[in-house]
Amino acid sequence: MIRETAYNTVFDAQTHFRLLMDSMARPGKIYMLNGVAINPPRSLNRASALIGLALLNADVTFFASRSPDDIADYLRTNTASRPADAPTADFLFLSGIDDPTLIDRAQTGSLSYPETGASVIIDVTAVSDQPLPANDLAQILTLHLTGPGIKTTQTVFINGLNPALLDSVRKKNAEYPLGIDLILADADDRVICLPRTTKIAVHHHQSNKWDTLL
């Protein structure tokens, strides 16, 4: 029932990986991750599920914050990856409204092996390179990004991301090369990547304040 039949583990995984790789190499560049009909649990954005299907296998572990059993069944069935707790998981699937302590616990690697820091995929409502329509219920962040992969600066607009999560990310990434690497996936299949090298300046729409992280 939850085993995907339409997903092609050879070609869909490759196509989506190439988009992710270019997205990670050019932080803030938005890509659509779609093109195949899948049925992930409702607590997981489709693009996040596609990231899991593309990258996970039996050699890595994941942690999911919402409906952990549903997501664990789904990922285990389709990738043979195994669930683990947040401090040891290689991949964390979180939501934009999650408590930042989940990020606090994620592993950041070691000086000799910094690549063992976790990859964190956060489901948000919307990701855009254009300003998002504002309303009272929206929590819109404007992110100014600089760093490797970005020519001068890149601006993205995010809806549905608790800024406290970005605060936690800042703390995790304060001692480069240790750190975690972020992917934001929205409800309409858009993804952006924020590797630990990206410097993020956050403008809070509601409070009209700027925070420079990292």
Place this chain on the structure above:
Amino acid sequence: MGYVAVKGGTEAIANSIALVEFYRVKDETTPIEIGQLQAQFRLAIDKIMGEGSFYAPEYGALALKQVEGDVLEAAFIMRAFRATVSRQYYSSIIDTRNMFVQRRISASFRDIPGGQVLGPTYDYTQRIIDTRLATESYEQVQAFLTRFRANLADTDLTAVKTFGKVIDLLRAQGLLKGVNEDPAPGDTRVVDVTREAIRFPAPRSARLQMLARAETGGIMALGYSSMRGHGSVHPTVGELRVGLVDVRVLDPRGRNRYIGRVRVTEAEMITSAKAAKKKGRGAGNVPYYSIGYGLCFGHNETKAICMGILDRAMREASTDSPSQDQEFVLYHTDGIEAMGFTNHLKLPHYVTFQSGLNNVREAIEREKQQKAAADQPTGIAPESVLLDQE
């Protein structure tokens, strides 16, 4: 002859491959059958399986035939093929006490429980070339086998038995310290070096796995060096066994299923245990015994013995002798890697060379200019020459 921009590379390769095939068959002798190689080149195939890290005698024979007898090339083909085959199971741990022994000796004791079984070995054949083999016929083979079987009296055959281990004798008498009793035994995880790059210091499981896959000549040289004095390990053969062991896997319902047998060679080398640095920990004041362990596919005693020597040597990590230097032993004894990199020198390196040439020519220029400046009669000390001059 045209410059390399002339598009001839593909044609050259095609001709080269055709030539390889030509050399293999040009004498128009009867094509060798895989079965003949398996039967009559047993030891070459055992070496190929060990260094190829792939137990598949038919494929070993195929590979040996394909590369005109170059055992290392054949092992390379096995490795490359192995990398394409999906992994279905991990076997249960094999206890070699249950081995169907074909050969089993100990140098540590004259008589051992179960007895010394000399088995099939070239050790006591005199290495005198046997010219009778030049005219060996099928009838001669049959005649020999008939005589051989006639010599086996039915009454001498006993039930198949297994043999206890010599090291169990030592253990029972409290003479042996296990590896996990070494001071600082190190990482005891079981890792698979074919699934992740080795990290140093490497767990013992990784070291043994790499030794099991290593090229026989490479580890032989290093084992020999340790015995001769470039190292601390001069062991006694506690037990050397060659025989067949059963392989079992757990099926999806958790039942332990027999899937076949493999031939292995096992060496348990008795050495002295690592001495503790401080009194009161580990071996203390008694020079207990410890085992250097070797195990490889097929019948390859040199390899198993040298594995045992190097297993023990690497447990006493030191950069004083190559055999005790983990990185030295493990990085340089994989035959496929060593053969590839040494031979890669045949690839064109003219761009790299040109870059270096430029440096050398500039250095010569600088020297000339310094000399010219020094020869000036002004008495002013020559300035250090700046680099950006055309």
Place this chain on the structure above:
Amino acid sequence: MSPFQKFSHQFNFAFIDENTKREIRRKLLKAICIPGYQVPYSSPEMPIARGWGTGGLHVTLAIIGKTDTVKVIDQGSDASVNACNLRDFIQRVTNCATTFDTHAASLIQTRHRIPEEVLTNNQILIFQVPQPEPLRSVERYETKTREMHGEADYAKMWVALYEAYVRFGGIMRGADYPVMVNGRYIMAPSPIPRWDVPNLHQSECLFLFGAGREKRLYAVPPHTDVEPLEFDDVRFSIERFGDIRCSLTGKAGAFMDELYDDMGGVRHVINDSDFLDKLLTDIPRPAQWQNPYLQEKLNQTL
């Protein structure tokens, strides 16, 4: 993936099994997140010998898709025997399009050169790397070099460069000139000539590096600082070819090969075979990289 059959010849798309592809892809993503840092990977055996490009192949085959067009060069040439062998293998296991035209390729696998023609944001350059560890010449042990990178303790390297200067009057590094990436990691750019090194800095394209035998992957994203190691008063420079021009095209401003004929006479020819081919036709000179070292050279000679 088809089930195993004895003596059958079925291989997976792009030869490598899907599990290994996933591992390589995950590691490439991490490599991009930590520019210049060497990520260990499983590096399974390939039908090509170690030291002959297995790392480059691992990267190419792990990322390649049905719509890619692949170019393979060795010492700047598409036609050299090893480039032909690799390109043939890639084509056979993927059925992809191949090309000699630098501009038309989406993936370029290279041994020891960056093409003269500038690469765009739609292109990925994959380097074959013999020795990924830039500190190996000053420290033979991996345990120590890993620590040195971890702590950014690069004193031994700087001392070695300085000692070369004291002895020979120059830094004396040729190909594989050490660089500092993103201000944090010293990296081996693979044995490309110094001519090519400045092209790694703030590029439009993605650079991926595969060292198969040593089992390391690393990356330089676009728009990333890559600075050759130098002193304030002893600077990095690219190779000088002086007044030398290509004997086939009469042009300068590209890396040259030095050729000797049967009489011992010497001539030079542009090394990059596709760039040479293009200069031999009527099309305008292809755009080259915008690095200041090359630009100075071009201003002098064009």
